[in-house]
Amino acid sequence: MQLIKIKTRKGQAAITDALFFLIIIVALSVLMFRYSSTYGNRIEQASSDLYYKEYTNSVLKTIFYVSAPLDFDLNLEKTKQNDYLMALVKQDYYAQGKLGFSDMNDLKTDNYLDIAKYNLFHTIKATMRPLESQDYLFYIFNNEDSNFLYFTIKNTHFEISEANPNSGVDAVRGVTRYILTENPYHYYLCDPESYEDVRAVVSRSPKIFSSSIPLSFTYNYSTYAQLGIKEDIVTSTFAMWPATVDINSDLLIPLNCKEVDPLSSNP
Amino acid sequence: MNNKKGYIGAIGDDLPSLIPIFVGLTIFFAVFLNTYNVYRNNTDLYSLRNDAINISGIIKENPIISDQNQFIKSCNRVKTKYNWNAFIIPLDLNSENYNGLTIDDLEVENIMKHWAETESQPRKLICDSEGLGALRTALQTKDVTVYKYPITVQQQFYVEPAWIYIVVWK
Numbered sequence: 001m002q003l004i005k006i007k008t009r010k011g012q013a014a015i016t017d018a019l020f021f022l023i024i025i026v027a028l029s030v031l032m033f034r035y036s037s038t039y040g041n042r043i044e045q046a047s048s049d050l051y052y053k054e055y056t057n058s059v060l061k062t063i064f065y066v067s068a069p070l071d072f073d074l075n076l077e078k079t080k081q082n083d084y085l086m087a088l089v090k091q092d093y094y095a096q097g098k099l100g101f102s103d104m105n106d107l108k109t110d111n112y113l114d115i116a117k118y119n120l121f122h123t124i125k126a127t128m129r130p131l132e133s134q135d136y137l138f139y140i141f142n143n144e145d146s147n148f149l150y151f152t153i154k155n156t157h158f159e160i161s162e163a164n165p166n167s168g169v170d171a172v173r174g175v176t177r178y179i180l181t182e183n184p185y186h187y188y189l190c191d192p193e194s195y196e197d198v199r200a201v202v203s204r205s206p207k208i209f210s211s212s213i214p215l216s217f218t219y220n221y222s223t224y225a226q227l228g229i230k231e232d233i234v235t236s237t238f239a240m241w242p243a244t245v246d247i248n249s250d251l252l253i254p255l256n257c258k259e260v261d262p263l264s265s266n267p
Numbered sequence: 268m269n270n271k272k273g274y275i276g277a278i279g280d281d282l283p284s285l286i287p288i289f290v291g292l293t294i295f296f297a298v299f300l301n302t303y304n305v306y307r308n309n310t311d312l313y314s315l316r317n318d319a320i321n322i323s324g325i326i327k328e329n330p331i332i333s334d335q336n337q338f339i340k341s342c343n344r345v346k347t348k349y350n351w352n353a354f355i356i357p358l359d360l361n362s363e364n365y366n367g368l369t370i371d372d373l374e375v376e377n378i379m380k381h382w383a384e385t386e387s388q389p390r391k392l393i394c395d396s397e398g399l400g401a402l403r404t405a406l407q408t409k410d411v412t413v414y415k416y417p418i419t420v421q422q423q424f425y426v427e428p429a430w431i432y433i434v435v436w437k
Contacts, residue, residue, distance in 0.1 A: 015283050018285070018286075021287065021291050022291040025294055026291070029295055029297075039306060043310070047312070047317065047320075050320050051316070054323060058327065064330070065426055067425035074359075076422075082424070082425045084426070126360050126362040126365070126428065127417040129365040130415055130430075
């Protein structure tokens with residue numbers, strides 16, 4: 001009788017051990033499965049981050065080394081005169097202490113004094129053309145006087161459509177849908193008051209890739225009565241981020257932006 | 268007889284406890300193999316893309332591509348276990364004229380055309396001009412990583428903006 005009891009209990013202990021083993025295995029398998037299902041996304045993210053970082057460096061290098069036509073045709077082959085884009089920018093600053101003839105957030109295509117500004121705007125726009133899903137900004141900031149000399153930003157506009165309560169999963173989950181508007185890509189020239197205003201905008205993006213270069217600009221403020229040369233250290237920064245609904249045109253109001261008319265700005 | 272009640276043999280007696288063990292082992296090895304495959308494939312992909320970034324870093328080391336020799340020298344410095352090619356095409360400053368590149372455009376003459384027309388000496392800004400056929404085939408049949416960056420190319424009287432394409436595949 002005693003022997004039968006022991007035998008029965010041995011059997012129960014064995015199956016309990018096996019069930020514990022199964023529970024541990026299932027828990028381990030779930031952990032492994034979760035790791036493997038997110039691993040691909042993390043790798044994808046890491047490699048695209050590397051690419052975008054490298055791209056920002058390339059854009060900045062291109063701006064600094066490229067030539068620009070001395071007209072509004074955006075065609076280096078057919079232009080009669082050209083110069084390095086950054087040399088044009090520096091010449092503008094040397095003569096006027098600012099870029100171009102028009103206001104900082106304005107672009108005139110009928111005034112040759114705006115050629116540097118015009119070509120700078122279009123060079124950045126052209127180099128960023130393949131990455132439509134990214135928004136960007138480029139600015140030149142005078143560190144001595146704490147003011148901006150040039151500021152351009154691209155902003156993608158989204159249309160917010162509320163979930164339809166009568167259809168689909170989105171309605172059940174209460175998801176709001178964001179779709180691109182008909183002409184989603186908008187380009188602005190801005191005149192921000194302070195660096196904090198800019199930071200308030202870009203900090204809304206969860207991810208940002210940026211590249212900066214310090215430069216030396218010279219301003220000749222000589223008058224008939226007095227000779228005056230001022231050397232300024234400026235920082236030029238290019239940054240891009242995945243277009244997001246969190247950065248919308250309302251948020252750009254403190255930056256004093258004016259949209260560059262796509263029709264009038266193109267040759 | 269009482270001692271042997273329910274006894275069906277050494278294995279048979281343990282059968283109920285063996286079933287969860289075998290099920291557990293099957294689940295574990297299935298998930299483990301799946302995880303291993305995902306890890307291996309993604310690590311390969313990451314390594315390939317990382318190499319594409321490294322190749323672009325080597326070729327773009329000089330901010331201006333001054334001539335064909337300098338470009339080919341940069342190409343020759345690339346060391347990778349993957350198949351790859353790189354070439355340069357012009358960048359139109361008017362972004363309204365932007366067109367992506369199609370497989371049909373991948374002809375030596377097409378890529379050379381611009382650089383040949385604007386220079387007295389025609390230039391081939393292609394790392395492996397013989398390998399364009401293999402590149403076209405790879406684009407149609409394999410997973411290919413294509414990275415594109417803006418760079419600058421020295422022309423006779425100006426520095427022209429251009430696109431460099433880095434194409435890497437296994």
